Amino acid sequence: MELLNHLALGFSVALTPVNLLYALTGALLGTLIGVLPGIGPVATIAMLLPTTFTLEPVSALIMLAGIYYGAQYGGSTTSILLNMPGETSSAVTCLDGYQMARQGNAGAALSVAALGSFFAGCVATIMIATVAVPLSEFALNFGPAEYCSLMVLGLVGSVVLAHGSLLKAFAMVILGLLLGIVGTDVGTGTARFVFGIPELADGIGVVSVAMGLFGFAEIISNLESTEKREILTSKLGGMWPTRAQFRQSWPAVLRGTGLGSVLGLFPGGGAMLASFASYALEKKVADDPTRFGKGAIEGVAGPESANNAGAQSSFIPLLTLGIPENAVMALMVGAMTIHSIQPGPQVMTTNPALFWGLIASMWVGNLMLVVLNLPLIGMWIKLLHVPYRVLYPAILLFCAIGVYTTSNATFDVMQTAFFGLIGVLFVKLACEPAPLLLGFVLGPMLEENLRRAMLLARGNALVFVKRPLSLAMLSLAVILLLLIILPHFRKTREQAFRETDS
Amino acid sequence: MPTIRHPKDFFAGLLFAAVGAGAIVISTRYTLGTASHMGPGYFPRMLGLLLGVLGVVLSLRALRLRGEPFAAWKWRPTIVVLGSVVLFGAIVTPLGLVLSTIILIVLSSAASAEFRPREAVVASVLLAAVVVGVFVYGLHLQLPIWPGTK
Helix, strand or coil, X not given: CHHHHXXXXXXXXXXXXXXXXXXXXXXXXXXXXXXXXXXXXXXXXXXXXXXXXXXXXXXXXXXXXXXXXXXXXXXXXXXXXXXXXXXXXXXXXXXXXXXXXXCCCHHHHHHHHHHHHHHHHHHHHXXXXXXXXXXXXXXXXXXXXXXXXXHHHHHHHHHHCCCCCHHHXXXXXXXXXXXXXXXXXXXXXXXXXXXXXXXXXXXXXXXHHHHHHHHHHHHHHHHHXXXXXXXXXXXXXXXXXXXXXXXXXXXXXXXXXXXXXXXXXXXXXXXXXXXXXXXXXXXXXXXXXXXXXXXXCHXXXXXXXXXXXXXXXXXXXXXXXXXXXXXXXXXXXHHHHHCCCCCCCCHHHHCHHHHHHHHHHHHHHHHHHHHHHCCCHHHHHHHHCCCHHHHHHHHHHHHHHHHXXXXXXXXXXXXXXXXXXXXXXXXXXXXXXXXXXXXXXXXXXXXXXXXXXXXXXXXXXXXXXXXXXXXXXXXXXXXXXXXXHCHHHHHHHHHHHHHHHC | CCCCCCHHHHHHHHHHHHHHHHHHHHHCCCCCECCCCECCCHHHHHHHHHHHHHHHHHHHHCCCCCCCCCCCCCHHHHHHXXXXXXXXXXXXXXXXXXXXXXXXXXXXXXXXXXCCHHHHHHHHHHHHHHHHHHHHHHCCCCCCCCCCCC
8 A cells, every 4th residue: 555655655745737747758858769770778868967057957867868768669669660779778679670560560569569568667656665665674674794795796796797798898897987986085085086177076967978979079070981771661460460470479578578677777787688588588478489580570579678677667777776787877976976875775754755766757657658659750760861961060069059058168168078088089999988987987986985895894805705795796797707707608609799889 | 920910900909018017017116005994095906907907818819800091080070179179178267158268169160171260150159049048148157258257
């Protein structure tokens, strides 16, 4: 019954006209950037962070969350019609979705993707609402040692799940942690790594790092390549899946939802991991795996449900433990801090309207997204016809305004451009930026908790293995690492990424 | 003389090693403290050491593992895109949103191989109207619209 009361409170917040408007804005923007290749939720959320300053905190979070799960809906459209992922989390959808489109089944692929996502979104919302209370209560027992180990686990997770070389991903995490501690040390007031630049005393802005590495670098790399893309819109086919297609899809949707909801909870997880894993699972359980890659509808239904479930359930660690587990959640921490909300288990009790309002808005947002993505699909297809040469300057403009308005300072823009340059360098060196962003956000938190834990333990580092919870989390981190070093798992991981890269 | 077989890893390693070493050198200026009372220099030195070691290992491994060569760095997109954004940041307050938007759009469009000047100008004017509407009137951000209005 308590759950119903919570949800009632949540809906009373989410259904106010203002918050409905922001949920719609988030869903629209999310679909938009999901459809458009070359701009992802990380860059978009970074771009909009400064503008949310004037909003109510709950409205701001509702909109930003909408962008993330909205992008999961939009991303499938581009994958299916263009054979090019609108979002990385829809990359696997290209494999069978585009084949379906070529066979004149694009309509069915699109509606299965949207309906699967909606189902997954509903399940994930209910799951967040049910596990949030016990998890938060559990997390209230965490001391600094547990928090440290949890963050280490999160960072290890992001390394294991990053594309490409493990060593590089590790180095990127450390680099991120180092960037995170630039600025004035909270404990002593010492200015660290500021190189005499007064603006750096407050630290590097998360907006600059995210937008430079994810926004600008992406645009520049796109401009360097001159690939041509072909849009298959002439034969959408019927929008409704046939009875046979429906029968094939729904078990895949169920499996994808389950897998996505669980994987979203894991550090480093979220939409992308969920969709990859779901595709692999569908291929494994299928009677005839050779159909995959040739337009198997399960290959669309599973991953598209999984990525939406994963996107939403990745909010759970943030909302209950205060630990972001992927780059988007790292930015949500930024959004909460702008409004001076310290993410953590106490949010639910100190700010119940915000907490439950955000959760309820996810269900509302998903409902809006089905409407936005099915009847209005034609509008998004038109958007795909806008050439990139017109699109990217507009994206740049919104980015530039977004950064500038963080503090109305030219310095922020220059700082972002600097990270853009670094981002291009990372692309050239094949270094994945997501672990860096996570390290960057966790840097100050990790240091603070490490100091506190060591102070409480009088300098004895064994405290991390003496406390059972902390030990459990560290062991999990070690197991993750071992798994990846073991040859078998390593091969599967490399294969999973290769399939979608090609 | 060993050869670099994996240039991407090799140079990434060098970069990490250099940043790690730099972090250690700079943080010697901050108090180290003890394990129970960590000073501001403790954590950065730990990180610097880790990053340095990772970098060296990565570079050394690159002498043995084989990898793709570098893709050529085409400088035009990098310079034009980042340059026009920095310029925007510098001129938006003195010149106002409208003019800076037009300048940013037209300049940055030139980064594309398919640059069409007339299209860029038209797009820039339309976008200027959109951003003024959205950011100044819609979101009430403190941005001047025309030169000298602030």
